[in-house]
Structures are given as structure tokens and as C-alpha cells.
Amino acid sequence: MTRNDYDVVVVGGGHNALVSAAYLARAGLSVLVLERLGRLGGAAVSTQAFAGQPARLSRYSYLVSLMPDALMADLDLDVRLVSRRTASYTPYLRDGRHGGLLVERPEGEATRASFRELTGSDDEHDAWRAFYAEVGTLAEAVAPTLLEPLPTERDVAAGVDPALWRDVVTEPLGAALRRRFRDETVRGVVATDALIGTFASLDDPSLVQNRCFLYHLVGNGTGEWRVPVGGMGAVTDALARTAASAGAELVTDAGVSAIRPGPDGAEVRWHDGTRERGVTCRRVLSGVAPWVLRILLGEEAEPGTKPSGAQLKINMLLERLPRLRSGVDPEVAFAGTLHLAQRFDQLEAAYAQAAAGGMPDVLPGEVYCHSLTDPSILGDLAGTGAHTLTYFGLHTPDTLFAEDPEAARTLAVERALASLDEHLEEPLRSCLMTDADGRPCLEAKVPQDVEADLAMPGGHIFHGHLEWPWSPGRARLETPAQRWGVATDSDVVLLCGSGARRGGAVSGIGGHNAAQAVLEEL
Ligand SMILES: Cc1cc2nc3c(=O)[nH]c(=O)nc-3n(C[C@H](O)[C@H](O)[C@H](O)COP(=O)(O)OP(=O)(O)OC[C@H]3O[C@@H](n4cnc5c(N)ncnc54)[C@H](O)[C@@H]3O)c2cc1C
Structure with missing residues (x-):
């Protein structure tokens, strides 16, 4: 100074x-x-x-x-900032068979085939493409305004189809997702952008989930999430x-x-x-x-x-990527956002359980491997098969960790790993590296940790x-x-x-x- x-x-x-x-x-x-x-x-x-x-x-x-x-x-x-070659992969178990909904980047024939395999026709894929094409027009209307003085709501709305404006801006998002999609998995994959860092039902009348959804889809007019x-x-x-x-x-x-x-x-x-x-x-x-x-x-x-955060972040270092029961190449599945327990009905059930004060039995969350796109962060481990893995969990509000933080953290981590293990050939823990003291390379950050580390009140990742x-x-x-x-x-x-x-x-x-x-x- x-x-x-x-x-x-x-x-x-x-x-x-x-x-x-x-x-x-x-x-x-x-x-x-x-x-x-x-x-x-x-x-x-x-x-x-x-x-x-x-x-x-x-x-x-x-x-x-x-x-x-x-x-x-x-x-x-x-x-x-570089693109990931997979947008998302959503493993599922249906009629006793393991499969996965793959969304490539850019989307191609494998994406269409994957929707067909899950839903039995092209209808959901067509609905998906139509929805995101429309959302793209909203993103293009909003993105250029972000570094300008505030536009008025009326100015932005004027450039957007009124039905889309209703779906994303004025009516709780859950209604649009039910109207536009029939499959709970597809609905859930779309819905998660509304819930990253936001604790709400998809039907919440406050529309806080809609606002979160919009921010997740407007970046640079494309909404693409890139790897730094x-x-x-x-x-x-x-x-x-x-x-x-x-x-x-x-x-x-x-x-x-x-x-x-x-x-x-x-x-x-x-x-x-x-x-x-x-x-x-x-x-x-x-x-x-x-x-x-x-x-x-x-x-x-x-x-x-005081704001209240609701996410669980787990950082891990793996000796190798685990194999999936669906048979998909792990380097494809983990390169994008791998959705876990994020069917629409599962998201709503987890929210209801957490809002009532309980740790969701089935924890919704998503996993992603940075080092598949950018191995530079591995240092000397690059090329050995080792990888980083990030889990971002939803619907774990700070209140769940208030009484007995350690027990609640352990439970949350176990449930998060269980949601992944369900789709793996080998338990994730068997793939974890160990640190210099022989401990597994896994750290979990609950909202209280985020508050203590970063002074984000209540651990709310957006400050409110x-x-x-x-x-x-x-x-x-x-x-x-x-x-x-x-x-x-x-x-x-x-x-x-x-x-x-x-x-x-x-x-x-x-x-x-x-x-x-x-x-x-x-
Ligand atoms: C677990 C987690 C995952 C996230 N994932 C993503 C993601 O993938 N992509 C994304 O875009 N966003 C993500 N976010 C949200 C994003 O990180 C934040 O919105 C963003 O970093 C906020 O930046 P900021 O500069 O406004 O504030 P902060 O990053 O919160 O910085 C505020 C700073 O102020 C300091 N400070 C606080 N009180 C005082 C004081 N009294 N005196 C001096 N200094 C003080 C703090 O120590 C901190 O360094 C995530 C957040 C979290 C917690």
C-alpha cells in the first residue's frame, strides 16, 4: 500500500x-x-x-x-477456454438394462440414436432440438446486453417469441418442461441448469429456478460451458x-x-x-x-x-477412470457433464426431502473430468492414466449440516458416490489415488465449508x-x-x-x- x-x-x-x-x-x-x-x-x-x-x-x-x-x-x-467433446452423458438403468443418454458436442447422429434408444422414437430429440434452438434466440437477445447499462424487461422481451418468454421467464420452469418433454430423464437433463447453486422446486412460484436456468444458457450467446x-x-x-x-x-x-x-x-x-x-x-x-x-x-x-447455499462439491484424484456398466468409453462419458439421479421426478423428490430437513436418499448431482480436456492440471501425473474428477451435488442445503456436520458430510459423500457406483463396473473408491499420508484423494465441501473458506454467506455460490x-x-x-x-x-x-x-x-x-x-x- x-x-x-x-x-x-x-x-x-x-x-x-x-x-x-x-x-x-x-x-x-x-x-x-x-x-x-x-x-x-x-x-x-x-x-x-x-x-x-x-x-x-x-x-x-x-x-x-x-x-x-x-x-x-x-x-x-x-x-x-476450450470446448469439451461431450456435452453430457446420463447413465440410466431401465428394464434391468444399463444404458446412457449421450449428447455430443456438436450434436450428431450418435445423439439422435441415443435419444431413440432411451425413448423409443425421435420425438424427444426433436423436442430437445426445438427447445434449445428457441432458447438460443433468447441467449442471443440477452448476451449482448450484459456489458451494457441494464436493458428494460420490455426491451428484451420484444425480441423474443412470447411463448418462449412465458416458458422461461414468467411461468415456473417445471410447467414448460412437462409440456415440452415426455421422458423424465430428458426433462431432468434440461432441468439441472435451473438448479446449479439454487435450492428450489422446478415449480417454485418465486421463479428463482428460472433465473438460474437463464444464466446457465446465455453465456456468449451460446450457453456453452468451457474448460479453462x-x-x-x-x-x-x-x-x-x-x-x-x-x-x-x-x-x-x-x-x-x-x-x-x-x-x-x-x-x-x-x-x-x-x-x-x-x-x-x-x-x-x-x-x-x-x-x-x-x-x-x-x-x-x-x-x-442470510442466503443459504445448497451444493456439495467433491474433488477427487483417480488412478484411472472407472468403467461403466453401459459399456460406454469412460473417456466419452466423463468428458462432459455426467448426470446422476437427475431425472425430473428424482430432482423434485430430493428437493422435497431436503426442504423437509432430511438428507435426500438419492442425491442428484453431476460429475465431470477436467483432465480429459486439459491434462495440464495433472502436472507429473499427465499420461499415467490418472485423472481429476469433480462432483457437484444439488439439494444439500446448509441446514442439513448444522447439527452434526461431520456425520452429515459423511452421509452426503456416501450417497453421492452411491449414485455413481450404481452405474459403474467397479466402485469409485477403488479408483481413488492416495495422498502422501495414505489417505484417499477425496475432499468434500459442504455449504458451511464454502462459507468458512470464502466468506460466501450460507455457502451460497452466487452470494445470494x-x-x-x-x-x-x-x-x-x-x-x-x-x-x-x-x-x-x-x-x-x-x-x-x-x-x-x-x-x-x-x-x-x-x-x-x-x-x-x-x-x-x-
Ligand atoms: C463450489 C462452487 C462451484 C462453483 N462452480 C462454478 C462454475 O463452475 N462456474 C461458474 O461460473 N461459477 C461457479 N461458481 C460460482 C462462482 O464461483 C462465483 O459466483 C464467483 O466466483 C464469485 O466471484 P466474486 O469475485 O464475485 O466473489 P468471490 O469469489 O466470492 O470473492 C470474494 C472475495 O472477497 C473476500 N472477502 C470476503 N469478505 C472480506 C472482507 N471482510 N475483507 C476482505 N476480503 C473479503 C473473499 O475472501 C473472496 O476472496 C461456483 C462456486 C462455488 C462455491
Whole structure:
């Protein structure tokens, strides 16, 4: 830290904060980023998670879709995002026979044949293609607006077929899925995008599941989820390099304890491990969750408004990929998203059970192998047959882990592995590598871990519920911060993180939009 007064102080050093810092420093403003942890990147990091093993896993977030290509080009980001050759594989057991629904990338004849084998005709495949073609028009309408001031809902709706708008935006998504598809497996594969990081029934009248669905399908106008080469840490490293080389000061081990806004600027108090320090600035950008921000602003922490996360992330390192009972090549099945217990009826049953306070008997989740697309993260293990494996589980709300966290975590992991083992020739545990202490290379992160590690309240992976990426008719759009969807109650404090409107996921959009609002204001 080279001075006591900055144009902008960014609280939190997640990837969004780094995007803001890069834009603002490039525009010539003095910028200080304060991060409580000893490293930058928040949930976008790579870690050597297992003692003595060189593989660097994307410990939390792992795939990128929402980061606009335009933003990456703007910041000259040295990051490569590559496509997976399988979109998804959904193993199933039907009439005593193991099979799997394969969706290739790009979709071809094997995809059509796979739908036919599961459903007995081409109808579901035709419905699938029609639905995603229509969703593509919505993605093309939304994507170009994400780095612009907020469009109005009416502007976006005007360019979209009214029936599709109803299906995705105004009616609970479950209704459209029932109307458009007949097969529970197909319905479920479509539905999962609505539930990644969102604890809801597909029929939830709040439409929180619809908003989650939309964000999962609009990235760069295609909705494709790509693999960051080198892991998620490569994204953060590139952003940090860009911000630092533009002159932003990035300080770690700097936990912010208070933000005191005044009429023309603010004071930010933080602790450097030995003593409390203070710095003044014209604007504060908050890269922390809005719920955390309120505490830093001195407001009462209201437990009732605290977000609640619901995901289970399991990181694993395998000696070899397991063989599947369906006979599919594991390098095909695990290269994309492998859906487990995610039939529509299973998703709804698991939600109902978890909402009633119980661990779902059958845990829905999905598995994906990063190292099939990008072996670079394996280090010396590349080429030995070893692979990373990531499990992302749904419908495990933080409340399930409140009473007896260790027992609940063990149960959740066992149920997650059971949902995979059902489709394997050999139990997954027999494929796990061991670390330097002889322990299996498996770590599980429940919402409480995510909160403890990253200060994401309740372990909510988006800092709170996602909002529509447009302004509702009644919104005030008077200030730059309001127009960019980054306003708080204070004129000198703006949101730049996942909690900004349009800020969720690894996208940098919140960071970009907050920086634009500041540049208009200062
Ligand atoms: C398990 C998991 C899996 C996910 N998977 C994906 C995925 O595959 N793809 C995707 O796009 N998104 C995914 N997400 C969501 C995505 O990671 C987040 O939405 C995104 O990383 C948020 O970035 P951010 O910069 O806004 O905030 P964060 O990454 O949360 O960073 C905020 C930073 O602020 C710091 N901080 C907090 N309080 C203070 C304080 N008082 N003082 C100083 N610093 C503070 C934190 O330590 C943290 O570094 C996932 C998230 C999780 C947890």
C-alpha cells in the first residue's frame, strides 16, 4: 500500500474485484484491492488439494460460460477456454438394462440414436432440438446486453417469441418442461441448469429456478460451458497480472472490518494481521456478498435474510477412470457433464426431502473430468492414466449440516458416490489415488465449508439468489450505479461482485459494470 487515499478501494479480491481493478487502473484511477485471504481469486482458484500429489484442481468453480469474449479481449486476458467433446452423458438403468443418454458436442447422429434408444422414437430429440434452438434466440437477445447499462424487461422481451418468454421467464420452469418433454430423464437433463447453486422446486412460484436456468444458457450467446486451460486459477492469475500491470495495488491478508461512507467518499478499515489500518477513497466497490457488505457498513446482521447455499462439491484424484456398466468409453462419458439421479421426478423428490430437513436418499448431482480436456492440471501425473474428477451435488442445503456436520458430510459423500457406483463396473473408491499420508484423494465441501473458506454467506455460490439480467419496469435508473445494476443504498458504495445484478458466476460482468459506473461518475 503506497498511499492513504485512493480513487477506489475494492473490498474483497475475487475475480470480479480484479476485473474492476483492471478497468479502473487502466483508465488512470488509483485503485487498492483488499483481500482477507492470503491469495486472490475467491472461488476462482486452483489448488494442490492432496498432499504430495501435483495435480492442481479447480477447488470451487470449474467451468466458464458467462465471461464475455469481449471482456477477455478488452483486458487482453491470457486465458484459453476450450470446448469439451461431450456435452453430457446420463447413465440410466431401465428394464434391468444399463444404458446412457449421450449428447455430443456438436450434436450428431450418435445423439439422435441415443435419444431413440432411451425413448423409443425421435420425438424427444426433436423436442430437445426445438427447445434449445428457441432458447438460443433468447441467449442471443440477452448476451449482448450484459456489458451494457441494464436493458428494460420490455426491451428484451420484444425480441423474443412470447411463448418462449412465458416458458422461461414468467411461468415456473417445471410447467414448460412437462409440456415440452415426455421422458423424465430428458426433462431432468434440461432441468439441472435451473438448479446449479439454487435450492428450489422446478415449480417454485418465486421463479428463482428460472433465473438460474437463464444464466446457465446465455453465456456468449451460446450457453456453452468451457474448460479453462490450467484450471480456474489460470483465470484469476491472468486477471491479477492485468490489474497489477495497469497499476492497481493488490493486497492480501487484508480483512476489511468496516466501511464508513460519507457524502463524497468513504473510509475503509482493515486489518493486516498485526494492526488495524484505515484508508480513504472516493468510491468503494464491494466484491463481497451484499449480506457481508451490510455488516461492514455497520448494519445489524439479520439471520432471516442470510442466503443459504445448497451444493456439495467433491474433488477427487483417480488412478484411472472407472468403467461403466453401459459399456460406454469412460473417456466419452466423463468428458462432459455426467448426470446422476437427475431425472425430473428424482430432482423434485430430493428437493422435497431436503426442504423437509432430511438428507435426500438419492442425491442428484453431476460429475465431470477436467483432465480429459486439459491434462495440464495433472502436472507429473499427465499420461499415467490418472485423472481429476469433480462432483457437484444439488439439494444439500446448509441446514442439513448444522447439527452434526461431520456425520452429515459423511452421509452426503456416501450417497453421492452411491449414485455413481450404481452405474459403474467397479466402485469409485477403488479408483481413488492416495495422498502422501495414505489417505484417499477425496475432499468434500459442504455449504458451511464454502462459507468458512470464502466468506460466501450460507455457502451460497452466487452470494445470494440470482436476479433477472434486466431492469424490472418499476426500477429507478437515475444514477450510473442504478443504470449498471450495481447500486447500494449508499451513493459512494457500489457492488462489483457476484451479488450485483448480472454478477453471478465466473463472468467478470459485475466487475466490469461497476467499473463503468465509477468511470461515468468520477
Ligand atoms: C463450489 C462452487 C462451484 C462453483 N462452480 C462454478 C462454475 O463452475 N462456474 C461458474 O461460473 N461459477 C461457479 N461458481 C460460482 C462462482 O464461483 C462465483 O459466483 C464467483 O466466483 C464469485 O466471484 P466474486 O469475485 O464475485 O466473489 P468471490 O469469489 O466470492 O470473492 C470474494 C472475495 O472477497 C473476500 N472477502 C470476503 N469478505 C472480506 C472482507 N471482510 N475483507 C476482505 N476480503 C473479503 C473473499 O475472501 C473472496 O476472496 C461456483 C462456486 C462455488 C462455491
